[in-house]
Amino acid sequence: MAEKQGKQNLLPTIFVVLGATGDLMRRKLTPGLFHLYKTGHLPSLFQVIGFSKDAYTQESFREMVAGIVKEKVRGADPAGIEQFRRFFVYQQGLFEENEGYQNMATFLGQKDGEWKVCANKLFYIAASPQFYETIFRKLASSGLTKPCSPEEGWTRVIVEKPFGKDLQTAQKLDELLGKLFREEQIYRIDHYLGKETVQNILAFRFSNSFLDPAWNRDGIERIHIQLWEKEEIGDRGGFYDGIGALRDVGQSHVLQLLALFCMGNPGTFEADQVRKKRAAILRSLKIWKGQEVEGQTLRGQYEGYLLEKGVDQNSKTETYFRIQTRIEGKLWEGVPIILESGKAMPEDRVEVTVTFRHPIPCLCPADRHYQNVLRYRVEPKEGIRISFLVKKPGPAMILEEKDFIFDYKEAFGEEQIADAYERLLLSVIRGDQTLFVSTEEIMAEWEFVDPIVRAWQNNLVPLQRYRKNTMSLPLG
Structure with a gap:
């Protein structure tokens, strides 16, 4: 099983963070990805797309990433940080507008063409829960979460807690997720x-x-x-x-x-x-x-x-x-x-x-x-x-x-x-x-x-x- 997972881990992968300039990106996601990079657990063909409303350029976003690693990861070497930051690109957009998702779809298509393979795609919802329903619907309607085929290019959606604020809202959120995605695509995080x-x-x-x-x-x-x-x-x-x-x-x-x-x-x-x-x-x-x-x-x-x-x-x-x-x-x-x-x-x-x-x-x-x-x-x-x-x-x-x-x-x-x-x-x-x-x-x-x-x-x-x-x- 471990050998099988290791081979799967080598498949080209694109990691999309919706809400990429927020607290979660700074405290957890960037340091976690850097450790995976340093221990050889990231695919050689790997890309992180940061999506947020904030006015970053690609270079300023990469500078933000490098700064996070320097602050949060003890003993991180400059050469490793420089190589790691190149995985990151930035796209400005609003969760509620179609344009940002359309631009992302264009970029993903270009990346598949460049790599000559349908890459795996992870969509990490690092935004406030008030945006969950909007983001889920936009991801589904834009076709971003559809795999290329049953044989290649899986897509997964990662959702942070809270999963609702009571039983009724949890049921509503789960019903929406169930309509838009398959259960094997949904990863609900309780970090404990x-x-x-x-x-x-x-x-x-x-x-x-x-x-x-x-x-x-x-x-x-x-x-x-x-x-x-x-x-x-x-x-x-x-x-x-x-x-x-x-x-x-x-x-x-x-x-x-x-x-x-x-x-x-x-x-x-x-x-x-x-x-x-x-x-x-x-x-x-x-x-x-x-x-x-x-x-x-x-x-x-x-x-x-x-x-x-x-x-x-x-x-x-x-x-x-x-x-x-x-x-x-x-x-x-x-x-x-x-x-x-x-x-x-x-x-x-x-x-x-x-x-x-x-x-x-x-x-x-x-x-x-x-x-x-x-x-x-x-x-x-x-x-x-x-x-x-x-x-x-x-x-x-x-x-x-x-x-x-x-x-x-x-x-x-x-x-x-x-x-x-x-x-x-x-x-x-x-x-x-x-x-x-x-x-x-x-x-x-x-x-x-x-x-x-x-x-x-x-x-x-x-x-x-x-x-x-x-x-x-x-x-x-």
């Missing part, structure tokens, strides 16, 4: 799935046989998923205030972590089976409605949020949430799962804590209730920590708790842990949808989140205030 430590969850769970017998309601007492961010909302106030923490990261990142930790064995690492298993566990989530939400959720807003730029003075938007849920079905019956995320937290921490049940009988200290605890750290300090009992050296049988620790960077070296976007871009080029969210997953996530959001909007759960960089809420 591209993180090395998130991908490792599958290997950790299903390639280590000692875990499997205890990975169910009989062996596990509870699961706690935390996504803490120390930073505040920054300059995202205009966007964030209309969304909130639950819809910003809960509906996507947090629920994807839940799916990976609780899904059944897919039997293979192939995309179809992995995505089916993720979707199945998300569909099994208990959906809280109405008054049920009051007893199972907590929401908060950090002090000073109302003073942030772009935030309504009377905003009731949550910057923190804590939800207790469960998965229906025999495998996980009775196991509470806690989902938690917030801004202005005491530290940056993305971690899943799995607490195992107290064994009976237990050869453990008589004065304490001992439980093994697994802490899976996604970031920072990526690694796995498992607590266990050992005999303390000496004549007496005295047990002491110690940790088994696996540190990702210590084991493999920091340079081997690729950025999430670098890995996602490579997966798109290779046609591997494992790291991308399916329609089924998105709909199941919104079906879980929507009733909670509605209950909060009706103030069934009071909004509490908390001090920045502290955890002053009553966590129960």
